Amino acid sequence: MDIPRYAGWKAYTEGNNGYLELKDLGLTIQMRGKARTWGKPTTCTIIWDSRDWYASITVKCDPVRETGKGVIGLDFGSKTAIATSDGEFIETPRFQAKAAKQEKSLSKGLRRKWKPEKGTIKASRRWKKLQRQIRQVKRKVANQRHNWSHQVAAEIVSSNSLVATEKLNLKGMTKKGNGKRNKQKTGLNRNLLDVGIGMTKDSLKYKVEKAGGIYTEVPTQKVKPTQRCHQCWELTKKTLSDRVHDCQHCRCQEDRDINAAKVMIKYARGQELSSSDGEPLSSTSCGRMAQLGAKKRQKPQAQR
Ligand SMILES: [Zn+2]
Known part of the structure; x- marks a missing residue:
């Protein structure tokens, strides 16, 4: 969901750590990390990904990137x-090689659990749990790969x-x-x-x-x-x-x-x-x- 600017949220930060206040929920959340360029906050998006909630804030800014000759x-x-x-x-x-090993062992476990079938067998709690773990491994690899690409390119x-x-x-x-x-x-x-x-x-x-x-x-x-x-x-x-x-x-x-x-x-x-x-x-x-x-x-x- 997108929350428009100043409608129920405020970011207390200059782009390096800080706090995010979600007024409707009565929550103040600590923000971690550093934005390369900070500016005027415009939208705040709350995202649910597999297991965790994330808040993503977009800012209006003039990006500055230095390059050598x-x-x-x-x-x-x-x-x-x-x-x-x-x-x-x-x-x-x-990353992939490490994660593939992990995924393989998780998938092996999955085969030993009751498989859900449409209309007859509901997914068991253990089956769901393993599914979630596999998703997490995949997400972690995707994140690492993304970060690595950007770091190498930036350098x-x-x-x-x-x-x-x-x-x-x-x-x-x-x-x-x-x-x-x-x-x-x-x-x-x-x-x-x-x-x-x-x-x-x-x-x-x-x-x-x-x-x-x-x-x-x-x-x-x-x-x-x-x-x-x-x-x-x-x-x-x-x-x-x-x-x-x-x-x-x-x-x-x-x-x-x-x-x-x-x-x-x-x-x-x-x-x-x-x-x-x-x-x-x-x-x-x-x-x-x-x-x-x-x-x-x-x-x-x-x-x-
Ligand atoms: Zn030659």
Whole structure:
């Protein structure tokens, strides 16, 4: 339910902890946490989620997000969550694996309880209780994944105003594998889902553009970031198990995923430069980038 402004509630806070007064209920509730930007409270929403009540307050504000002048390429993979063109790895959090274990044991218990059937058997108290516990585990994982995505994105955006990633067909990558390599593929699937790549990318795009920077996805088929060498731009064929980029042409060696991230940022910067020469750009996604690129280049000039 939405409670309109000043109709029965008041928030005593400056955005960092404080109290919420619900007048109709005669309640004063402690608020925890810190809002990134505080403003004028507009609506208060009371939400029931599985087991707990939550109060969510929206405020009218001017969001301010700082971003650095850095540029970064990001390779979202399976072995580690993210490889960056700076040569760093951001590790995969293993929420799902931990929760999956818990969920499995709870589900096992569920099978031993009376199952409700429409019209004949009512759900038992124990069955309901287990159902609730399973929901809680799922909710916890969803929350953790959401928080992780936002934290990682915020950290990357805080020092980079050009972020390049790869356009990925997540549906294709996470669909069930078949045949001999089924097991291997399932492991990859779990990792991919674990990280919530889509959520992290959305978060990155939103944050960097809000800060006046550029988010771009390089066309995978055209650029082939995994096969290409970030130094000499030649292609070297790799299989899934080749973890190191060992260039046949210029002899440079680099971690497979770091090399891919470096290729992505090099391509993105190249696009940005060529768009300034007024060259026509082939794909529509680059067209959008060209506009933003022009906007970004004005920035350092103004500061000089
Ligand atoms: Zn090379």
